[in-house]
Amino acid sequence: MEQPGRDDLISWKESQPANFFTAVPQLRSLLELRMGKPLTALLEEKLTNFGRDVAQIIEPAVHTQERNREFPKLRSFDEVGRHVEQVEFHPAHEEAARAAWASGMLGTALNFEGAFEVAGLFFLLSHVGEGGQACPIVCTIGLRRAVEHRASPMIKERYLKGLTETDSSKALRGSQFLTEVQGGSDVGANVTRATLDPEVPGAWRISGEKWFCSVADADLFAVTARPDSAGPGTKGLACFVVPRSLDGATPNGFRLRRLKDKLGTRILASAEIDFNDVLAWPIGELDEGFHVAVEELLNTSRWLNAVGSAGIMSRAYLEASSFALHRTAFGVSIASYRAIREQLARMKIETSAALASTFALTELVGRIDEGTATESDAGVHRFLVNANKYVTSIAASDVVHQGIEVLGGNGTIEEFSPLPRLYRDAVVFESWEGTHNVLCAQVRRDCVRLKLLDVMNQWIEKELSLVSTKYSREVEQILHSLSALQPGLLESLIDSSRSDPNFRRLLTDLMHVVQATCLLREADNSPSDASKKATASAFILLHLENGGFGAEPRWALFVDDILVEALS
Numbered sequence: 001m002e003q004p005g006r007d008d009l010i011s012w013k014e015s016q017p018a019n020f021f022t023a024v025p026q027l028r029s030l031l032e033l034r035m036g037k038p039l040t041a042l043l044e045e046k047l048t049n050f051g052r053d054v055a056q057i058i059e060p061a062v063h064t065q066e067r068n069r070e071f072p073k074l075r076s077f078d079e080v081g082r083h084v085e086q087v088e089f090h091p092a093h094e095e096a097a098r099a100a101w102a103s104g105m106l107g108t109a110l111n112f113e114g115a116f117e118v119a120g121l122f123f124l125l126s127h128v129g130e131g132g133q134a135c136p137i138v139c140t141i142g143l144r145r146a147v148e149h150r151a152s153p154m155i156k157e158r159y160l161k162g163l164t165e166t167d168s169s170k171a172l173r174g175s176q177f178l179t180e181v182q183g184g185s186d187v188g189a190n191v192t193r194a195t196l197d198p199e200v201p202g203a204w205r206i207s208g209e210k211w212f213c214s215v216a217d218a219d220l221f222a223v224t225a226r227p228d229s230a231g232p233g234t235k236g237l238a239c240f241v242v243p244r245s246l247d248g249a250t251p252n253g254f255r256l257r258r259l260k261d262k263l264g265t266r267i268l269a270s271a272e273i274d275f276n277d278v279l280a281w282p283i284g285e286l287d288e289g290f291h292v293a294v295e296e297l298l299n300t301s302r303w304l305n306a307v308g309s310a311g312i313m314s315r316a317y318l319e320a321s322s323f324a325l326h327r328t329a330f331g332v333s334i335a336s337y338r339a340i341r342e343q344l345a346r347m348k349i350e351t352s353a354a355l356a357s358t359f360a361l362t363e364l365v366g367r368i369d370e371g372t373a374t375e376s377d378a379g380v381h382r383f384l385v386n387a388n389k390y391v392t393s394i395a396a397s398d399v400v401h402q403g404i405e406v407l408g409g410n411g412t413i414e415e416f417s418p419l420p421r422l423y424r425d426a427v428v429f430e431s432w433e434g435t436h437n438v439l440c441a442q443v444r445r446d447c448v449r450l451k452l453l454d455v456m457n458q459w460i461e462k463e464l465s466l467v468s469t470k471y472s473r474e475v476e477q478i479l480h481s482l483s484a485l486q487p488g489l490l491e492s493l494i495d496s497s498r499s500d501p502n503f504r505r506l507l508t509d510l511m512h513v514v515q516a517t518c519l520l521r522e523a524d525n526s527p528s529d530a531s532k533k534a535t536a537s538a539f540i541l542l543h544l545e546n547g548g549f550g551a552e553p554r555w556a557l558f559v560d561d562i563l564v565e566a567l568s
């Protein structure tokens, strides 16, 4: 029997990219724009090889685990009843880890080029979603930064080599445990305690419970805890490194209660852990623990969360756009329907915008790492690392959702495409490393305390001054109104009489301006690529037409009346 529909699906599957680096030319153009020079032959080779390995080794390994529900399993005891607190994975997990670590992502120098190399490789990796590897890599990079920048010579000597190893079988994996059951956003409410060890010089003993512990299989845990004599709140928190084991086998005083059964990131082991007098060493000064956690760990993971969100979006777009070309409905390719084309274009626009703003952020990470960042660079970084995580993670869920719709009913089927798993992972990317409201509140505080809106305004102005391409009258009009955004106007918008939701709306609008600016820079840098100019124009018309900067929508006037029964 003739089955043309199946043949179409087969040819769609056969058209899938064999290399995500060559499939996404925007990565090269953004790297070159933001690095200010062409890719070196070495970086090009690394990206080409890893783009291939992600498509041909890591994707099939992740698919095998997800398809067969081969999730991590807790093994608390060994054969003779001793506590081992191990996590067991399907062999495909190790296969994926070998390829991910071999990319060299963990071994890059902390400098300008290094930041771009990490971002480029991590973007490619994220085409499989979290994949059981992204979180361990992010946590290991974060812990390595903390150790390299802040730890004692003894800790550096002991752990840096393992944290920068590119052979996964010899590597030390890092993790970061801040969240406790009483709250993840409110880290200052942490009650896990640290007591000076009377016998081991410089060491501490940690006791308490951590509620969300991803990479529960890690070799080294970064743990926040409150030293006995410390006060309340975030100021009283210290940050410690805790080795999984002191003798290479016996757990260092902790017990894995259970692995969490999660919506997304399902092949990543996330546990609840009890710590009972575990031996630990401080990273940095005791009273700097919260700064260590934010500046080294969370800033790394918020930056890379955005890179990962862009990778997820890029994959969703690749899947949906190729599907549309191969699927027929009512006798014609669905790619010929205007509604589908518009949907795909929206996906492409948001993906490009997320990539563009995230690589602008990467430029700042690179300058900070090489020690050439100005005060204003540091301010823009501080704003973007939080605001960009917020907007890109929301966009990722939206874009994958749109992709699922393009695939129709097939889009909801686990085995058919990676989209269901990307969607689940994207939802997790939205909440870990800082929820939306909490990031917005942080940016608001920074804007008030550090005058970051002025800093952002100057940055936008400087970036726009580098754009010489001419746009349509409508777009030029909007651009003109943006360049007239005076610092005073923005300051009035964050006046303390305005509510948090209004600031969240203002921040969303402001990030649209940032992303528009980044897209304009990108289009300017590739004058022969008409699609870049079209993408920038469309993004601006989509998000910035009819301004109403930070305006409260009419429906929000009814919020209290609607909730009066539920919340009174």
Ligand SMILES: Cc1cc2nc3c(=O)[nH]c(=O)nc-3n(C[C@H](O)[C@H](O)[C@H](O)COP(=O)(O)OP(=O)(O)OC[C@H]3O[C@@H](n4cnc5c(N)ncnc54)[C@H](O)[C@@H]3O)c2cc1C
Residues within 6 Å of the ligand: 176, 177, 178, 179, 182, 183, 184, 185, 186, 212, 213, 214, 215, 262, 264, 265, 270, 428, 431, 432, 433, 434, 435, 436, 437, 438, 441, 500
């Ligand atoms: C899969 C997964 C893995 C994780 N792994 C780790 C890990 O390895 N290590 C780790 O430390 N943590 C981890 N987390 C925890 C994560 O960081 C927290 O879930 C997150 O910080 C939010 O904390 P919470 O869940 O306690 O939410 P809550 O803090 O209880 O927040 C609940 C809601 O209230 C809102 N809210 C809170 N404060 C405010 C405010 N001031 N204004 C307005 N709204 C507010 C939040 O935005 C959210 O919508 C993980 C989470 C997930 C989902």
